[in-house]
Amino acid sequence: MAVPGRKVSDGHLTVFCQPCDRDGERLAAHGYCKDCCEHLCESCFKHHMRHTLSRDHILVDKTNMPQTLQPSSTFHYQQHDDFTKPCHKHKREVINFYCQDHNELLCSVCVTHGHHQHSSCKVSYIPDISENVIDGKEYLEMLKTMDSMSEQFRKIQDRMYRLTVKANKTLANVLEDIKLFRKEINQKLDELEKQAAVEVNVFQDENLKILKEVETACNDRTRDLWTSCNSMKRLNSSKQAEKLFMEVKSAEKMIEDCEKRLVELAKFKVNGYSFTPNETISKLLTSEKSLGILVQKTMHDESTTNASMIFEKELSYHEDICVKTAKDTKRCWITGMIVLTPNTLVITDKYNMTVKLINTCSRYVTDRLQLDCGPYDITSVTSTELGATLPSSHKIQFIAISSNKLKQQHTIKVDGNCWGISCYQDKLVVSFCDPAKLQILDMDGIVLETFEDQNFRNPLYVEAISSSIFISDTNKKRVTRINWYGQVIGSYGDMNEPRGILLSDDGTVFVCDREKQVVKEILGDCSAGKVIMKDISSLQAVCWCSTTMKLYYSSEDGVDRDKNNFIFTSINCNRQ
Template identity: 50%
Template sequence: MAVPGKKVHKTFSSPSTMGSDEDHQVYCQPCDRDGPRLPAHGYCKDCREHLCDTCVAAHKKHTLSRHHTLLDKNSMPEIISSASIHPCQLDNFTKPCPRHIKEMIKFYCQNHKALLCSVCVTLEHTGTSCNVNYIPNISDKVINSKELQDILKAMNTINEQCHKKSEDVMKIIAKSNSSLTYVLSDIKKFRKEINQRLDELERHAEDAANAILQENNKNLKTVQTTFNDVTKSLKTSSDAIEHLNTSKEADKLYMELKYAERMIKDYETRVHHLEAYDVKKYTFKPNKAISTLLNNLRSVGTFTENSLKQQSPPPAVDLKSRQTSQEGKICVETSKDKDICRIIGMTLLTPDLLIITDCNNDAVKMVDTCSQSVTAQLKLDTWPQDVSSVTRTECSVTLPGKQNILFISVSSNKLKKKQTLKVDGDCYGISCCQGKLVLSFYDPAKLQILDTNGTVLTTVRGENIFSRPGYVTTNTNSIYVSDWEMQTITRLNWQGEVIGSYGGMTRPRGITLSDDGTVFVCDRKRNDIEEIAGDCSTGKVVLRDLNEPFAVCRCAETSKLYFSCHTWKDKHDNKLQVFKLS
């Protein structure tokens, strides 16, 4: 039986299928979704829904809809557009609200960019400033929308970034693992060095103990021989006395007794002397310094960390174009030389005073750049390698053969030896800056930073960093090292951390800094001199077609570049080349 005021449920029809009067009846759409179908007595233009009397009243009271535009029964549209059919379909909300588990998300706040349930809307988004939309009313706009395309594009970009970062992390971890392989090798090598030194000390102690043991055995043999001789002699004399006494041969007995009396005194002296032997008992007392060291040790060494984190590369430095012109040549051969010159180190103390090392003639020479002549020469008892200015009147020279640094005073065209500094290896390159010395070593390959007293402040080593570090140059910010075997220029900070590297060389040798922070390097194999940016990002050749350039020095005040050649031909090696680079 029909209930008064209610209609029997029917399937909603589109306008194209409406035919009967009942079909033209417009029903309340909210009620149509949840319960009995009721005739519509109003229409909301904002929600695009027909409403019954009850829904109209509720619509006017609810915070979200009280400002909507409502049409009465006479003004409302009688035919439902296709756009209004969508809200009449059953809700398909399946995502629960994370804050109100029993409620489904049905709304979206445009102001707060938040998905909401009914409870969220009622409690937190009721203000007039919140533009809250019912999702079915706005969802049809997202299909094939620009927003959809942008989000998919952003997701794809992030996915590609994740893939690339994953590959980068794998490479970094591989480098880290590789460095740890070197660490393990260095630990074993260090342990081997410790073992060899301890074995050497042990052999010395054993040799000392064996020497004492041999001395004791020698003394024991002497004592035993003496006692045996005394005992044997006394027995022979005693038997003779008894025999002569029995046979009553008085004359012979008298003489034998006198011999025995003298023998007794002699033997008493010998026995007393043997008793005076100071034979000692020995115990072993470990070296206190070694014991203390072992007790205080907490590790065999420490790890030096260098970040492998991928960073944005520094901006490429635009090396300015330089005008180059040859200024001439300076002959550095003197009458004291016994061999062809081989200039392998040079430094400027002043614009007109150049100090060079000649390893073939075991000499340090002073060159006047104005007169272009050698004005002083200091003969050494070993060959010098590199040289660096300490002050305007002092320089330091490396002597690899003696593992020393020699300090030389410079005054009035005279070079004079001062003190020497012992180092722990065959030192080659040297540079002095900020009261510190930076030295390079070949075997083992390493770099050391020392104070002027010889105290080692920092040591940098590692097969992945250095192989044959030859020359160094420094400023207040950086240390640059040329490694001819690795074919690199390595940049470090004063903490010994690698902060840059340039690999565009074939046989880098001498190295010097320009006043603008760029680096000039001799490439002996390629017969050129290259200028490298201070951050080691770029480089370019400034002088080419040279004769195996070796050592180099730059004067900021005159813009002149001095360099030597190493060809084993006197016409090249006995002269310094002078170029102006501006």
Template identity: 50%
Template structure:
């Protein structure tokens, strides 16, 4: 009987019941024979059921996956070509013909239990060594997969997922039909509204004057704030410089070393403020008359807007309800690995009891158990992480602005594990994910980019006067929300990059989080408040006030809990996550 995938030797009798004499029989190395090279057998592996040449025999004894196999030398090895006793295993052994995506010339032969990935031998050697990963040879573990429970579960999941996509297709068709019908009704309303327009141009003129005064006041206010910030930082750096020089002059090496390292961390943190300050630009303005209004209507600058009906909770215009707030407590996230005060710049909840945060100052991502109120794991990175988002129940993406990369992380066995990185073309800042699409902000030059989870660039949204310094991002099916530190707004865009709403009147908006009914929680560092705004950015209401420079925020609707961090270098605020109940 011929072994699957092997060439039969002319000197070898295929019968396993009658054996030829030693003079008439020559056994060859089966692995080499499969590759087209015919070498005499030097030994035999009882586990692999294969004859081996001298080179393969030696390699078999030292290879990590086969060094524990039982080997027989030339004297004791079988004198006929052997076939594995279990036909299922044999079929699997020679079914390893799927190429590795990373290394197309290599076949997938191994499985990493820690990373749940199928691997080739190159992957195992380079990224999944035995000291760090639990790797199995696929034929050794695949024998029971046929008609197994796992087979049934995955097959059912495939069918269920297919049904969901079919349902989505049906829903989209139904929604498109309803939307097109509603547009016809809206056009009729526009015609009726056109007949009712009666206001005069002097009303619009006064509005324009008021708007110009507001811009002027905001310009002067921001200029003063920048002056104060720059003067304070310059003064602080001057004092630090003088102290360092003095320590160097007085030969106090220990103190000098400590102060130099602290200064290095301080400078690194101040670079974030430099990005914000350097990107600020006071715009000049002029007046461009609306020719349509001037010639036809002489009143309004627009007829109105098309708004979505109240059935869509993701972006409908709603009256922000009053909430009752109570302070639950705070969690200290400082650990023994931290070198300086924490700076929690981003956070996301995986479950009600599992909060993942980014600590920019200490170059770390931390896993926080909200039940025990403690840090359960800490992953050190090559640079300070700015923001974080969750794209599956166990997979996270983190922005590293100093490295201009996005670090992908998985949660496995209550541990944070680094995966690969995605290189981007600038200092990435905020990040959010919806259905496998990553939205990333870049403060300078100002832009947004939409990527898939593999890092492929799908869309670039340039400034176009819509934002000046985009910081944090959150998104859902219909909208992308961007907090702008310079324009002092939360801007709402659709997934094509068109601005469809804007909320102003803020001081320094930073971190955001979507609620379960489509509203957006926004931190305003300048006013020391957290505000809740409607999904269409038309209204807003302060839900927490007198907070110390709130920076990052996270909401969990089922428990009605709001988590936030403070943008403050003091240990009293920087090392803690604050928790509030909002009902």
């Protein structure tokens, strides 16, 4: 085993002086101090014998000294000022050796007390073997391996993001199914309640019919008795004996009839009722603990198997929303749109130099933020903050949103005409024209990466996810997919003038083709695409709401200028 401080020569080991080795000079050890636990060269050995503090130490000569380095209890061995990485086994020591047999970084304690000293390990002093690592093959290959592995981690992260979004969509569908089931239960209970109400009404009608019959009979007999009684009183007063006699006899007959009628009426019955719940339903409500069960199923990443897209057929026009307000002095030009919530859009109106908040339910502009120059594209930075590009002023404007109000915040300066913008994990991806390039910035505007090559000519819009950045380039007539290192990893070219671009939650790409007058749906790997809307003139911007399954788009029409004041909605009820 060869280590710094020991040289193999004819099978004999040479141990270096440790005090001199700390000063960068290597001298063979001449002896050893047992009190200091250090090997000493001839000069240090003699000095050790003479010095007041060490002349009483126990010294042994070269023949009797240990043939391995012994670490001092008070000194932590370090041979080079650049050694700062601590040993994972000996926290107070720094790494300065490398064992090639075990591919392990070591400190001096590892070397002198570990298993390496008792084996034939090839242990090297790092400064002796590290001179060729700069721009070396091992370094370059390691960078490639780490880049490749980082890309794999990003792909896994992106895949899990898509699967999680997809799985959460199924849970949203579960809630809808539960509501539908609850609605069916309510409908059935309503039907049973109506049926019971009908029965109650029948019984009420029967009771009322009996009451009416009794009331009529009683009223008729009471009236007859009252009339006969008054007649007898009048005849008796007038001393008309003959007539009174006949009336009395008639009254006797009436009394007999009334007695019989009283007996009959006394037999009439009125029924009361009580309610006994359905035993099956009662047991169900008592025993059942849930409306049903959630069946677990494994989600599959369809994007890796070239799966079908969101829409099976073309979308159809649904409605339009006027976004022009009384304060707007010009016709609108909606160049950027994002979905904030299922019922809220945020749009950029470049001609009127405004950012507008739209309620899609009321189809009304709920707030309007006036800027000093026209914004082009917009992105969500956080749930309460937006970022918009200001091409003419070479700035990115941050905007706060709270209580359905837009508020202008700070800006950051950029080095060119910025057009498209997308935010992912606290990084801004911004596209530029004249010259065409793509930049990745942090939130303070510091440029992290710049991609400026033949892959870009006029990149107006960008969208970013964990593993990819998609660029809509009007001059290249294609949608280009690159990774975060600027390498092209996909391209879709069946386009004439691509404009607004967006990504759905599952990684599907939507893009407007202004010249072809269509909106296309493209797979996330850019391998295939299809038309989902057609015959729409002057398409500009587009955004998508996965909750409502609605696609919003705008136009910049030079002929039908009123059309520019609207955003349009298309919808398809097909759900994957």
